[in-house]
Amino acid sequence: MLEEGSIVDLGSFFKRFLNFFRNSIQLIKLPFLESFSTMYSYMRSKFFEKSAQKWLILSIKANFEGSLILLACQLIPLYGISNESIPYSYLLHDEHPVKPLLDALFSSSRIILNLDTLKEAGFTFSKPRKFTNLIVAKHPQIPGYIFKLYLDAQRFHKHKPEEHFWKLRINGAALIQHEIETHHLQAYLKVPRKWMYKLPKFPSPPEGYMDKQYILVEEDMDILSEKDNEKFWNSSLVSLEHLQAVFYVITRVGLSDCTKPDNIPFSKDGRIAFIDTQTHGRRVITKRMLPWLSPENQIFWKSLSHEYEVGILKN
Ligand SMILES: Nc1ncnc2c1ncn2[C@@H]1O[C@H](COP(=O)(O)OP(=O)(O)O)[C@@H](O)[C@H]1O
Numbered sequence: 001m002l003e004e005g006s007i008v009d010l011g012s013f014f015k016r017f018l019n020f021f022r023n024s025i026q027l028i029k030l031p032f033l034e035s036f037s038t039m040y041s042y043m044r045s046k047f048f049e050k051s052a053q054k055w056l057i058l059s060i061k062a063n064f065e066g067s068l069i070l071l072a073c074q075l076i077p078l079y080g081i082s083n084e085s086i087p088y089s090y091l092l093h094d095e096h097p098v099k100p101l102l103d104a105l106f107s108s109s110r111i112i113l114n115l116d117t118l119k120e121a122g123f124t125f126s127k128p129r130k131f132t133n134l135i136v137a138k139h140p141q142i143p144g145y146i147f148k149l150y151l152d153a154q155r156f157h158k159h160k161p162e163e164h165f166w167k168l169r170i171n172g173a174a175l176i177q178h179e180i181e182t183h184h185l186q187a188y189l190k191v192p193r194k195w196m197y198k199l200p201k202f203p204s205p206p207e208g209y210m211d212k213q214y215i216l217v218e219e220d221m222d223i224l225s226e227k228d229n230e231k232f233w234n235s236s237l238v239s240l241e242h243l244q245a246v247f248y249v250i251t252r253v254g255l256s257d258c259t260k261p262d263n264i265p266f267s268k269d270g271r272i273a274f275i276d277t278q279t280h281g282r283r284v285i286t287k288r289m290l291p292w293l294s295p296e297n298q299i300f301w302k303s304l305s306h307e308y309e310v311g312i313l314k315n
């Protein structure tokens with residue numbers, strides 16, 4: 001059976017798609033089924049990233065109107081496990097308003113060489129982050145966006161090229177966006193869109209540096225300051241609807257790092273923003289969130305955790 005939210009390879013997706021219709025609709029005449037394999041070859045060559053091995057089924061719909069069958073399915077490439085080339089949809093395209101600005105900036109000098117060059121180019125940025133060594137940067141000429149990057153002067157984190165982590169973050173954001181949309185949680189939650197920006201080949205770093213090829217561009221979620229965010233999370237202003245929504249997405253996507261306020265900060269628009277999407281598909285220790293909540297909200301969170309644990313035991 002085909003299920004929204006499941007991960008498939010393209011071949012098996014079409015096979016199951018075909019079987020689904022073979023089994024469920026007796027009325028379909030053979031010519032439709034035969035033409036299906038032609039359609040598959042055509043669609044594959046035309047629309048799908050050949051490089052992506054795994055695909056996430058975002059939505060699948062079929063409407064029957066008399067003898068007419070209207071099919072719609074939305075698949076997104078999942079990428080990040082092996083050394084496949086980077087799918088088109090993961091990259092910041094020329095049509096994106098920020099792309100020309102980044103091209104102009106990054107062609108003028110090797111900005112990501114070290115902290116000094118980053119500063120000279122006008123970026124403001126964090127220190128390398130404690131666990132990821134990541135640098136989070138902003139540029140005054142590019143409001144509304146933030147940049148996550150590793151410098152040429154930095155060693156490869158966990159011996160992996162930076163693109164490995166950008167792909168994980170893009171995949172995580174897509175999974176979260178899917179849950180938000182499917183369960184109509186847009187009033188309470190949001191997640192930034194994320195793209196990989198390929199740095200110009202030139203100017204290149206001098207010999208001896210660990211040449212990086214991509215930076216991650218994200219929508220700025222306009223979040224509260226660290227202090228205000230913690231204070232807000234600890235207050236009774238956090239509604240039960242917010243808690244229920246965030247609990248659902250964290251556990252459903254397996255966001256094991258998202259049980260602390262700095263990874264799920266409140267935005268100034270009142271929504272919770274999932275900004276750290278690198279780790280997903282993990283078992284979540286939900287009670288880690290408890291110390292950050294108000295006493296009343298702790299009671300509610302405990303009840304959600306209880307239901308979740310019972311559900312896991314049942315399965
Ligand atoms: N999209 C974003 N919008 C606004 N602020 C962000 C965004 N992404 C990250 N930040 C800021 O940068 C910090 C570190 O980002 P995060 O992705 O959590 O890195 P790490 O994986 O190193 O913890 C966040 O706590 C937040 O303050």
Ligand SMILES: [Mg+2]
Pocket residue numbers: 262263276
């Ligand atoms: Mg974080």
